[in-house]
Amino acid sequence: MRPAPSSTALTAVLAIGALTLMTACDAGADDASPADGTDSDGVVADDASVSIGMFAVPANLDFTTTGGAAIFEALLYNVYEGLVRVDSQGELQPLLAESWEISDDGLEYTFQLREGVTFHDGTEFDAEIVKFSLERLDEWSANTPEDLSAIDSVEVVDDHEVTVVLSEPDYDALFWLAGPLGTMFSPDSVDSLATEANGTGPFEFVTYENAVRMEFARHDEYWGEPAGTATVELVYYEDASAAANAIRTGGVDAILRSEAYDQLESLEAEDDVDVLVGSTQGVVVMSMNPDHEALAQPAVREALQHAIDRESVLAAATAGYGEILGGPTVPTDPYFVDFSTTYEHDPELAREKLDSAGVEDLSLTFTVPNRAYAEASAQVIQDNLNEVGIEVTLQTQEFPAVWVEENMVDQNFDLTLVNHVEPRNMANYAHADYYWGYDSPEAQNLFAEAASATDDDEYVATMQELTEQIVADTPGVWLYNAPNVVLSTEGISGLPENDLGVGIDLSDVTVAE
Amino acid sequence: MLLHVIRRLGVFVLTVMVASVVVFFLLGVLPGDPARAQLGLQASEEQVQALRQQLGADRPLPVRYLEWVTGFFSGDMGLSYASRTPVAPQVLDALQVSLLLVLGGICVAVLIALPLGILSAVRHHRPDGALFSGLSQLGISVPNFLAGLLLIAVFAVALGWLPSGGWSPPAAGVDFLRHLALPALALGLVNGAILARYTRAAVLEVMREDFMRTARAKGLTPGRTLIRHGLRNALVPVVTVTSIEFANLIIGAVVIETVFVIPGLGSTLIRAVANRDLIMIQSIVMCVVILVLVVNLLVDLVRPVIDPRLRSTR
Numbered sequence: 094m095r096p097a098p099s100s101t102a103l104t105a106v107l108a109i110g111a112l113t114l115m116t117a118c119d120a121g122a123d124d125a126s127p128a129d130g131t132d133s134d135g136v137v138a139d140d141a142s143v144s145i146g147m148f149a150v151p152a153n154l155d156f157t158t159t160g161g162a163a164i165f166e167a168l169l170y171n172v173y174e175g176l177v178r179v180d181s182q183g184e185l186q187p188l189l190a191e192s193w194e195i196s197d198d199g200l201e202y203t204f205q206l207r208e209g210v211t212f213h214d215g216t217e218f219d220a221e222i223v224k225f226s227l228e229r230l231d232e233w234s235a236n237t238p239e240d241l242s243a244i245d246s247v248e249v250v251d252d253h254e255v256t257v258v259l260s261e262p263d264y265d266a267l268f269w270l271a272g273p274l275g276t277m278f279s280p281d282s283v284d285s286l287a288t289e290a291n292g293t294g295p296f297e298f299v300t301y302e303n304a305v306r307m308e309f310a311r312h313d314e315y316w317g318e319p320a321g322t323a324t325v326e327l328v329y330y331e332d333a334s335a336a337a338n339a340i341r342t343g344g345v346d347a348i349l350r351s352e353a354y355d356q357l358e359s360l361e362a363e364d365d366v367d368v369l370v371g372s373t374q375g376v377v378v379m380s381m382n383p384d385h386e387a388l389a390q391p392a393v394r395e396a397l398q399h400a401i402d403r404e405s406v407l408a409a410a411t412a413g414y415g416e417i418l419g420g421p422t423v424p425t426d427p428y429f430v431d432f433s434t435t436y437e438h439d440p441e442l443a444r445e446k447l448d449s450a451g452v453e454d455l456s457l458t459f460t461v462p463n464r465a466y467a468e469a470s471a472q473v474i475q476d477n478l479n480e481v482g483i484e485v486t487l488q489t490q491e492f493p494a495v496w497v498e499e500n501m502v503d504q505n506f507d508l509t510l511v512n513h514v515e516p517r518n519m520a521n522y523a524h525a526d527y528y529w530g531y532d533s534p535e536a537q538n539l540f541a542e543a544a545s546a547t548d549d550d551e552y553v554a555t556m557q558e559l560t561e562q563i564v565a566d567t568p569g570v571w572l573y574n575a576p577n578v579v580l581s582t583e584g585i586s587g588l589p590e591n592d593l594g595v596g597i598d599l600s601d602v603t604v605a606e
Numbered sequence: 607m608l609l610h611v612i613r614r615l616g617v618f619v620l621t622v623m624v625a626s627v628v629v630f631f632l633l634g635v636l637p638g639d640p641a642r643a644q645l646g647l648q649a650s651e652e653q654v655q656a657l658r659q660q661l662g663a664d665r666p667l668p669v670r671y672l673e674w675v676t677g678f679f680s681g682d683m684g685l686s687y688a689s690r691t692p693v694a695p696q697v698l699d700a701l702q703v704s705l706l707l708v709l710g711g712i713c714v715a716v717l718i719a720l721p722l723g724i725l726s727a728v729r730h731h732r733p734d735g736a737l738f739s740g741l742s743q744l745g746i747s748v749p750n751f752l753a754g755l756l757l758i759a760v761f762a763v764a765l766g767w768l769p770s771g772g773w774s775p776p777a778a779g780v781d782f783l784r785h786l787a788l789p790a791l792a793l794g795l796v797n798g799a800i801l802a803r804y805t806r807a808a809v810l811e812v813m814r815e816d817f818m819r820t821a822r823a824k825g826l827t828p829g830r831t832l833i834r835h836g837l838r839n840a841l842v843p844v845v846t847v848t849s850i851e852f853a854n855l856i857i858g859a860v861v862i863e864t865v866f867v868i869p870g871l872g873s874t875l876i877r878a879v880a881n882r883d884l885i886m887i888q889s890i891v892m893c894v895v896i897l898v899l900v901v902n903l904l905v906d907l908v909r910p911v912i913d914p915r916l917r918s919t920r
Contacts, residue, residue, distance in 0.1 A: 152644070152688035152881055158657075159688070160646015234653045235645045287690040303689055303696060304877055305773075305869045328772075331876070334755075335867050338770035342762045494638025494882050497647055515648060 141604035143585060144326040146336040146348035150304045151329075155286035156273050160235040162514060162594065165273035167327055169596025171309055172213075173292035175275030176204050176223065177267055179593050183425040185267055189218060189277060189293065199262035199547050206253040210316045213297045216279040220255040223247060226277045227257065233274070237515070240269045262545040264552045265517065272516065272595045295320040295600040304329055309599075321587055321603035340366060340580050346604070347581040347588055349597060352465070354412035357578065365583040370414055371590035372424050375575030376518060377410070377466065379474065379510040380529040381568065387452050388507065394567045396446035398436035400481040401474055407573045409469040415576035420564045421519045423574045425591055427549070428556035432564050432571070443481040456484035457507040460500055462492030467510050470572060474510075501528040512575055516594030519556075522563050531568035611907060618903050625895045626678070630671045633888050636879075639663075640687050643882035661687055663884070674888060683889040688881040693889050696874065701893055703773060704870035707793065707862070708855045710786050714794025715801050715851065718745075719844075722798070723805025728832065730810065739806065745799025750858045754792035754865040761788060771867035789866040793858050797851050804847045808840035815839070842913045849905035853898045 149163035156164040170178060176190035187193075190204035210218040224247040230238045243263035248256045259266060269275065282291040290298035295317065296309035307327040311320040328345050330336040333353035337360065339345045350373070351357075361368045381388040381397060388394060403417045416424060419432030447455070457478070461471040468489065475485040485508070490496040492511075500509045513521075523540040525532035539559040546552035564571075577592040584605035589598055641657040642649065658664050677684055683693035722738050729735030762770035768788050774781040812818065813836060821831045860872030867873075871890055878886035 150877065152883075153690050155690065158690075159644055160649055234657060235649060237648045239650075302869070303691075304874070330867055331864060331873065332867070335771050335865065338758055338763055339772070339867075342766060342770045344769055344772060491638070491880075493647065494643050494880070497642055498638055501647060502642070502651075 140323045141321075142324040142326065143322045143347065143599075143602055143604055144328055144345045145588075145599070145602075146330055146339060146345040146351075146580075147327050148330055148333070148336070148350055148352070150331070151301070151307070153287040154290050154298075154301060156236055156276075157229075157233045157286060158235050159287075165236065165276075166592075166595070166597045167307055168290050168292070168298070169273055169276060170294060170598040171296045171325070171596060171600065172290045172294045172298045173276045173278075173596070174294045175270055175272075175277055176206075177271045177275065178598075179268065179271045179595050181589050181591055181593070181598075183427065183591070183593055185271055188271075193267075195547075197547065199264070199545060200259045202257040202259070202266065203250070204255050204257070206255065207316060208253055210293050211314065212279045212282075212291050212293050213312055214279060214282070214291050216281065216291075218277060218293050219252045220249040222277055222279065223255045223257075224249055225280050227275075229278065229283070230274060236273050238274060240520075241266065241274050262547075264544050264546045265520070268517065296325060299324070318600070320600040322599075325599050325602070337580070340582065343582075346585050347579065347602075349577070349579055349588070350592060351578040351580050352411075354414060354578075357412065357414065360580060367581045367583070367585075369579040369581070369588070369590055371577040371579065371592065372416065373514065373575045373577045373592040374423055374425070374516045374518065374594035375512045375514045376418060376421055376423060377470065377510065377512045377572045377575060378421070378529075379470075379508055379570040379572060380506075381570070382504065382507055382509075383530045383532075383568070384504070385457070385507050387450070387455050388457075390450045390452070391567065392446045392450035393452055393455075395436070396443040396450070396452075396481065397478065397483075398443075398567055398570055399439045399446065400443035400483070401477045401570055401572070402438040403433070403572055404438070405477070406470045406473045409473045410466040410573070411576060414578060416574040418571040418574050420560050420571055421522065421569070422560055425593060426517065426519070428553045428560065430557050430560055432560075435564060436567075436570075438477075440477075440481050447481065447483075453482075454484075455482070456486070458486050458488055459508040459510070460488045460490055460496065460506045461509070462496040462511055463489050464492055464512075466512065466575070467492075470510060474508075504528050504530065510572075514575075514594065519560070519563070522568070529568050531563070531566070533562070533566055536562050536566070607910070610910075614903055614906050618899055621899055622896060625899070626675050626892060627671070629891050629895065630674060630888055631667065633884065633891065634667055634670075636882065636884070636887075638882045640882040640884050643880075644687055674885065678889060678892060684885045686878075686883055686886050688878070688883040688886070693886055696886070697871070697889050697893055700869060700871045700874040700890070701897075703868060704856065704859050704863070704872065705897075706776065706786065707789055707859050707868060707870055708852065710790030711793030711797065711855045711859070712848065712852065714790050715798035715855075716848070718794065718798030719801030719805050722802040723844075724809055724832075724837070726802070727806040727809035727813065730806075738802075742799040742802040742806070745795055746803070748796060748799075750792050750796045751861045751865050753795050754789065754862055757788045757792050758865070771865075773868045773870075785868075789862050789868060792865070793855055793862050797855055797858070801844070801847060801851060805840065805844050808843045809836060812836045812840045838912070842909060845909065845912060846905060849901050852901045856894055856897065 149161060151164040151167060152159050154164060174188050176188060178186050178188040180186050189207050189210060191207050193202055193204045195202055206220060212218060227244060227247045230241055243259040243261055243266060244257055245260040246258045248258060250256055277293060279291050295312055295315045297312045299308040299310050301307045309325045311323050333351060336348050336351060337353035337356045340348055357368055360366050381394050383389050407413055407415060407417055417433045419435045420430065422429045459471055461467050471487055475487055478485045490499055500506045521527045522531050523537055536559060539555055539562060543552055543555040543559060546555060579588050579590060581588055587601035587603050640663055641654045641661060645653055645657060681694060683697060686693050722742055726735045726738035758770050761768045768784055772785055774785045776782045818831055818836060821835050859870060863870045863872040864876065875887065875890045
C-alpha cells in the first residue's frame, strides 16, 4: 500500500470542497446586498422594461397550426394585428382598418385601411395583404378557422380598400376578425411562423426561449401610439406558487391569470403588490351525457342543477374569486344575462325532481381533468350529489391528452367538467355533434337567426332568447366564470384587467419612475 | 484489466441498444394522440387526421423506430411535434442545465455526507455522534420537493437573499451561482443524508479492521490512521453509492426543476409528455438512460483504480 497518493487525493477533494463552500457562502453574502441589480427592472418610464409571469406555455409561435390560446394571446395586439380589435370592455374597435361598412344584406364588409403601415421587416401593409391573409385561412389547422368559414372571397378595391364577401350573413364575423383568425401576415413570413413573428404591432418580436421566456421590444416606427415600455419579457411558469414567489421576490413585475388563490389574501396584504380581479372568457361547465338513460331526462338534469351548491364549488376551486354562473355566457359577452339564481341550491327540490322522474339508485361516473380547479370542483359536486342520493365515482384523467380523447372525441362519460376558455364558446351549443350532445333544432334556428341579424339590438335580443332556451334545456351545469387575477408590483399600470380570449394587449403597460 | 474494460464496453453497447428498443416501444403506446394534443380541444377529426399523416405518426412502429434510432445516434433526433424545431439542440440545452444542477447536487451531497458520515462514525459512542447520525436520518425522511419549498420560503421569500426560481447560464457568473444555490441544496440535502449513512457504515467497518489496529500499533495517531488508511478503504463503497445516487439525483432533478422553474431535462420532459411530443419524450428518456449507463460504466472502470485489490481479481 502506498499512502502518499491517497492523502494527495484526499487533500484535493477537501480543497475543492472548501473552495465550493466558500463560493457558496460568497454568493450568499452577495445576494444580501440590495445594490445587486440582476433581477431588477428599469424604473425610468420611457425606456423601462417589464417582466410578466404567464402560465399557458406556447409550444411554438405558429397559432395557425398549433391549438390553444397560449401563442396568440402573447403575440396578437403586441406583435401581430388584424383589421379590428376587441377592447378591454369587449367592444370592437378599429385597428388596421380605420373604418368599415356592412351592406344591408350583411354579406359585404368593406374596410378602409390605414395608410403608412408597415410590417416589422419593412413590408408594406395594403389590401393585397388582407386578401392574402384571409384567403390563407384554408391552410389553418388549429384555432377553429371554421369560425370564419362564412368568408366567400376577398376583393381588393384599391390599395387601401378591401371588401370581404360572405356566403351567408354572420354577425360574429367582425368579432372573429378581431381575434387570431383575423391576423395579418406578410407573405414572405409564413414559412417561418413557428419560430419567428413578423407583424405590424407596437412590439417587435425579439426571442422565444422555449417554455422559458419571450421577449418583445418597442417598434419605433409603429403607426400608432408607441408602446409604454421599451421591452416586455413574458416569463412562463407551470406552477402558480412558483410565480407568486417570483413576484414576492422581485423575479417578475406582474403576473397575469394567477391561480395561486390560496396566496391571494397574503399577497393583498403586502404593500408593494396590487391584486386586481377581472373576468375571463372561461365558463366552467359540468356536462351531462344525454346518451345516459337517466341523464336524458330533463327532470334528472334539473335535479342535478339544484343539487349543486355553486358557492361551495367556487370557494373550493378559486377561494371564491370569480362569478357564479347559471348559463353559458360570461359578463363580457354583449348578450350576457345573469342566470346565477335560476337554479338555486335546493337539495330537497332536487330529491323531489329525481322522485318525479322515477330515478332511484342512480350512480354516475364523473371524469375529471387533472387540473386543480376541476378536481376541487368535482369533489364538492360529488358530496352535493351524494346528499341527494346519487352515487358519484370520480375518475381523474390527464388533461389535455387523455381527457380530450375520452370525453370530447369518444364521448365516453356520464358527467365531466372543464373550463371552456375559448371566446363566445356558447356557439358550441349550435353543433349537435359536440361532446355534450346538445341537439336542439329550436336553438339551432335561433343561432342562424342571430347570425343573420343586421344590427346590435336585434343580435343581442336573439342571443339572449337563445341563452334562455339553452338554460331551460339544461344540457350542462354552468358553475362559474373563472377570474382573471392580475398581480402587479408597485408602479406598474395599464395591465389588461379582463381576458377577452384574444391577444393580451401589453402596449399600454407603463412603469412609473 | 484490458479484458475487463472491453467486456464492460461490450455490455454497455448492448444495454444501450436494448434500452433504445424498450424506450421507443414502451413510450409509443402512451395513451393520447400527439396530433390531437397539438391542435387543441376544438380541432376537427379531419384536421387531426391530416396532421397525424404529416407527422408520420400513422406509419408502422418498426419503421419509425429505425428512423428514430439511426437519427438519434447520428445526432439528428428529428423535429419536435410541438415546437416544429429540431429536437437535438433543445435536448442538449436542457441536458446541460440538468447536468449542472445534478453536479451541484452531488457537490452539496458529498460536502454534507463526508464530514457528517465520518464524524458520526468516529464519535458514534458519544452524544454528538448520535446527533449527527440522527440529523442524517432526519435528512433522509424529507422529500426533496419539500426541502425545495422550505428553502424558497426561507431564503427567497422571507430573507430575500436568493431568487425563488429561474436559471442563468454559467457564463453569468455570480448570477449563475445565485440561481443554482437553492435547487442544488434542495437536491443535495436528501442525497447527502443518504450518502452520510453509507459513509458512516463504511468508516465504522473499516475502523474495526486489523490493519487499522496495526497502524495504530506502529505509532500513528488516530487521525492519521483514519486519513491515511481508513478513508481510502471506506471510499470504495461510498463511490459506488454516489454513482447510484447520481441516477437518483437525475430523477430528483425532474421535481426540483419544476419547483424552481429551471429549463432542464425534467421540466422539458414533463411538458413534452403533456404535449404528447413523442419524439422529444423518447429522446430525453434515452439521453437519461445513456447518462446513467455511462456513469455506471465509469464507476466500474474507476473502482479498480481506487482499490488495487479489485484489479487482481479480474
